[in-house]
Amino acid sequence: MPLLSAKNRKLRYSIIVTQTRAWVAVSLCWLLSTLTGLVPMLGWHREHTTGNLSMASDDSITCQFTAVISMDYMVYFNFFGWVVVPLAIMIALYVQIFRVIRKQLNMRAEATCDTSKYLNKELKLAKSLALIVFLFVLCWLPLHIMNSILFFCPKCTVPKSIMYMGIFMSHVNSALNPLVYAFRIQRFRATLVQMANRYMLCKPTETSPCTNQPSPPALSEKTPVHP
Numbered sequence: 001m002p003l004l005s006a007k008n009r010k011l012r013y014s015i016i017v018t019q020t021r022a023w024v025a026v027s028l029c030w031l032l033s034t035l036t037g038l039v040p041m042l043g044w045h046r047e048h049t050t051g052n053l054s055m056a057s058d059d060s061i062t063c064q065f066t067a068v069i070s071m072d073y074m075v076y077f078n079f080f081g082w083v084v085v086p087l088a089i090m091i092a093l094y095v096q097i098f099r100v101i102r103k104q105l106n107m108r109a110e111a112t113c114d115t116s117k118y119l120n121k122e123l124k125l126a127k128s129l130a131l132i133v134f135l136f137v138l139c140w141l142p143l144h145i146m147n148s149i150l151f152f153c154p155k156c157t158v159p160k161s162i163m164y165m166g167i168f169m170s171h172v173n174s175a176l177n178p179l180v181y182a183f184r185i186q187r188f189r190a191t192l193v194q195m196a197n198r199y200m201l202c203k204p205t206e207t208s209p210c211t212n213q214p215s216p217p218a219l220s221e222k223t224p225v226h227p
Helices: 002-016 019-037 071-105 113-152 160-184 186-199
Strands: none
Touching (some): 160 186
16 A cells, blocks of 8 residues: 555646646746745835935935845745744645655555665655755844844944844855755766866867767766777
């Protein structure tokens, strides 16, 4: 029964998760993110932005973020609405995923080698995605917590050095995700190395853009050996 259940999930996944549906899901995520980012431009911002102007005669802009973006948007909409709620949902989903996979792995006696290999692969992928979520929390929560403190406690102050560190960590998160993919997912790492060799080190697998000489055959190809 567990063996049939694992096979049925694998078959159902291949039927449901098609390339077209994956592209649609990614496009919807980007569209939703774009609309969410446009919310301040559509009206949820500070109307009086005189604090964003310097005292120079030409009224040059000093570009103060907090003088334009309202903190209620940053706390209620950005943090509570688009960080806390999705994060709670993702944690609940990952707990359920790990619980199901662990349950299936504990039934190795009734599972074939292929099924066990498939479940281990799914477990490794789930751990990689959970690590990405953990790094997101580690990098973004400090800045959101500081914004919440300043919003709910106007008399409180946060040192600029700590605030700048929180902003820096939020930007570092974008650079950590490719590294996690590269170290945890073998296929992504192989593709990344191949792109680096081809476009940065000028060492393509087929025809070199730097020279007119073809590169040697790949290791997976069988090269005839002449006596």
